[in-house]
Amino acid sequence: MKTRYTYGGDEHIYVEMDDEMSLDAFFKSLSMSNAVRDAKIEGVTEICPANASFQVRFDPDVIAPDDMMAKVKELEHRAEDAEKRLKTRIIEIPVYYQDPWTHETLMRFRERHQDPSGSDLDYAARINGFDSVDAFIEAHHAQPWFVSMVGFVAGLPFLYQLVDREKQLQVPKYLRPRTDTPKQTVGYGGCFSCVYSVRGAGGYQMFGVTPMPIFDPEQKQSYLKDFMVFFKPGDIVKWKPIDRDEYDRILAEVEADTYVPRIAEVDFDLDAFNADMAGTNAKLMEALNVA
Amino acid sequence: MSLKIIQPGLSTSIQDLGRPGYFHLGIPIGGAMDRFALRVANMLVGNPEGAAGFEVVFMGPTIEFQKDALISVTGANLPPKIDGTPCETWTAIEVKAGQTLSFDFLKSGARAYIAISGGIDTPPALGSRSTYPIGALGGIEGRNIQEGDIIPLGEADMIEPGLSVPEKLRRLPGNPAELRVLPGLYWHRLTPASQKQFFADDWAVALEADRMGYRFKGGNPLEFVDREQPFGAGADPSNIVDGCYSYGSIQVPGGLEPIVLHRDAVSGGGYFTLGAIISADMDLIGQLQPHTPVKFVQVNMDQAIKARAERKKMLAQVREHLG
Numbered sequence: 001m002k003t004r005y006t007y008g009g010d011e012h013i014y015v016e017m018d019d020e021m022s023l024d025a026f027f028k029s030l031s032m033s034n035a036v037r038d039a040k041i042e043g044v045t046e047i048c049p050a051n052a053s054f055q056v057r058f059d060p061d062v063i064a065p066d067d068m069m070a071k072v073k074e075l076e077h078r079a080e081d082a083e084k085r086l087k088t089r090i091i092e093i094p095v096y097y098q099d100p101w102t103h104e105t106l107m108r109f110r111e112r113h114q115d116p117s118g119s120d121l122d123y124a125a126r127i128n129g130f131d132s133v134d135a136f137i138e139a140h141h142a143q144p145w146f147v148s149m150v151g152f153v154a155g156l157p158f159l160y161q162l163v164d165r166e167k168q169l170q171v172p173k174y175l176r177p178r179t180d181t182p183k184q185t186v187g188y189g190g191c192f193s194c195v196y197s198v199r200g201a202g203g204y205q206m207f208g209v210t211p212m213p214i215f216d217p218e219q220k221q222s223y224l225k226d227f228m229v230f231f232k233p234g235d236i237v238k239w240k241p242i243d244r245d246e247y248d249r250i251l252a253e254v255e256a257d258t259y260v261p262r263i264a265e266v267d268f269d270l271d272a273f274n275a276d277m278a279g280t281n282a283k284l285m286e287a288l289n290v291a
Numbered sequence: 292m293s294l295k296i297i298q299p300g301l302s303t304s305i306q307d308l309g310r311p312g313y314f315h316l317g318i319p320i321g322g323a324m325d326r327f328a329l330r331v332a333n334m335l336v337g338n339p340e341g342a343a344g345f346e347v348v349f350m351g352p353t354i355e356f357q358k359d360a361l362i363s364v365t366g367a368n369l370p371p372k373i374d375g376t377p378c379e380t381w382t383a384i385e386v387k388a389g390q391t392l393s394f395d396f397l398k399s400g401a402r403a404y405i406a407i408s409g410g411i412d413t414p415p416a417l418g419s420r421s422t423y424p425i426g427a428l429g430g431i432e433g434r435n436i437q438e439g440d441i442i443p444l445g446e447a448d449m450i451e452p453g454l455s456v457p458e459k460l461r462r463l464p465g466n467p468a469e470l471r472v473l474p475g476l477y478w479h480r481l482t483p484a485s486q487k488q489f490f491a492d493d494w495a496v497a498l499e500a501d502r503m504g505y506r507f508k509g510g511n512p513l514e515f516v517d518r519e520q521p522f523g524a525g526a527d528p529s530n531i532v533d534g535c536y537s538y539g540s541i542q543v544p545g546g547l548e549p550i551v552l553h554r555d556a557v558s559g560g561g562y563f564t565l566g567a568i569i570s571a572d573m574d575l576i577g578q579l580q581p582h583t584p585v586k587f588v589q590v591n592m593d594q595a596i597k598a599r600a601e602r603k604k605m606l607a608q609v610r611e612h613l614g
Contacts, residue, residue, distance in 0.1 A: 006475045007475040007476075008536075008537025008540050009473050009568065009595065010567075010569055010592060010595040011537070011539075011570050012537040012567070014475070019521040021524075045312075046315065047315060048559070050534045051533050051534065053534040053535065060596055061603070150315070150316050151558035151559040152317050153317045153425060154423075155316055155317055156317050168522075168523075170522075172530055176545060190523045190524050190530060190532060191522065191523035192533055197317070198425045201557070204561075215426070217426065229316045
């Protein structure tokens with residue numbers, strides 16, 4: 001890992017822990033953004049942790065950019081010593097793969113895609129060496145995922161799959177981003193899955209849709225009562241494939257404000273995971289299945 | 292009951308100076324695209340500078356007043372009319388209960404700001420009245436105003452009408468517009484020739500230009516330094532492992548058309564960014580119409596900080612002028 005420091009205009013410092021994605025880079029980014037928050041540096045207005053990087057927004061009228069940069073750099077060693085353990089939760093998210101709504105959208109934006117001849121899933125399955133779309137979908141939901149960033153639009157989670165690097169799926173983003181994406185689309189770009197929390201622009205490949213709202217300013221669902229945004233970095237997700245009937249059934253519960261996702265409290269220890277991925281994932285799944 | 296929207300215009304939203312503090316969850320700061328213009332509009336009618344007003348894009352609304360008020364229109368040159376009588380922009384205008392504010396055609400710029408004495412008093416969402424439509428936050432039900440909306444106003448201490456801001460203190464972009472850029476972020480991904488070319492090219496504002504971002508066209512495609520793409524980024528050389536986006540940062544998907552992220556920007560994503568428009572010039576972008584010619588001008592941090600101080604000084608001069 002090689003840390004790179006740069007400015008984003010005169011109001012942001014951008015720190016890239018590594019140019020490639022790994023859970024080590026994520027944990028260091030999270031620890032260092034926590035260290036910047038704890039340091040309470042005067043002039044800092046926002047701290048945004050991301051997958052393998054983070055950003056500090058500051059007011060250059062309060063602190064000179066050079067001074068701000070120096071203070072952030074001083075905190076790097078503290079992040080290196082931080083524990084790589086989290087008390088977190090695992091959540092089951094239903095996904096209706098190959099749904100009609102994302103299909104309609106991807107057809108509308110075909111000329112912005114690498115391979116206009118098929119669907120996003122056809123393309124993703126082929127470039128990842130799968131014989132069929134079904135086998136690719138199986139690989140997408142068989143093992144759990146880790147929320148490594150929240151953002152893009154209101155409450156959108158970026159997810160990183162908890163498997164060996166050789167088993168991770170990778171796809172490019174659209175050549176030019178779409179101006180429209182259905183709400184709650186399950187997307188894919190680079191090595192990240194996401195759930196589009198609201199309708200809007202997007203550059204990720206579209207695989208399916210979940211009936212479960214993850215952002216609601218009105219906070220009608222029980223699981224959104226605390227805050228309008230559901231996900232936090234460190235959350236763990238298990239996709240559950242569903243068909244149209246189950247999608248409609250869950251949607252009816254959502255509309256009645258009675259839907260309750262399956263959630264379990266768990267601990268995640270990066271060293272334990274690296275030592276035994278299959279065993280760690282089995283334990284996570286066990287916690288979810290008894291929830 | 293204070294204001295009634297007879298006709299909403301093309302895209303009129305309620306904006307203040309935004310909601311900082313939630314960008315790490317993907318909820319942008321939002322607020323007026325041209326903060327200089329909103330601040331001055333508020334000063335003219337005796338409001339706190341951050342009071343909520345209307346941000347009007349290209350085409351003005353028609354608004355019926357249900358109580359006496361002072362108003363001002365700043366930013367784009369969108370001439371106001373009271374009961375059909377033309378009035379000045381950048382000037383405090385008296386409006387009586389029962390009168391109607393409407394607008395003539397846009398003469399220059401893209402976004403006008405209407406301040407009303409007392410300020411718009413819709414309920415704040417996460418600390419701000421700014422409308423963020425994709426997150427359904429702020430404004431009226433999280434959306435732009437519509438015909439028939441009733442807009443509540445705050446209480447105001449009425450000041451005298453007639454105050455005006457002289458032309459030299461009205462800040463608007465030139466033509467071609469010059470937008471100053473501080474290179475950084477993923478600047479190193481571009482070849483030296485491409486770095487140079489970006490600033491040499493003639494650009495123009497494209498049609499996709501809104502509160503989230505402004506796209507530019509007409510320049511040469513960017514060329515990237517060869518590398519094996521890092522794990523997790525995606526195969527295109529313009530892809531990165533998804534990170535945070537700075538406000539004003541310039542992302543170039545596919546190396547083709549730069550997009551400057553603005554007040555309602557997405558907070559992060561997987562396209563590389565080559566640097567950012569300096570904070571002093573962010574106001575100017577919101578005044579650019581599609582097809583406006585644009586030059587990106589390279590500056591360093593010292594120049595960026597100096598430009599920021601100059602903008603601040605100009606605001607201080609307006610304050611002083613208005614007493």
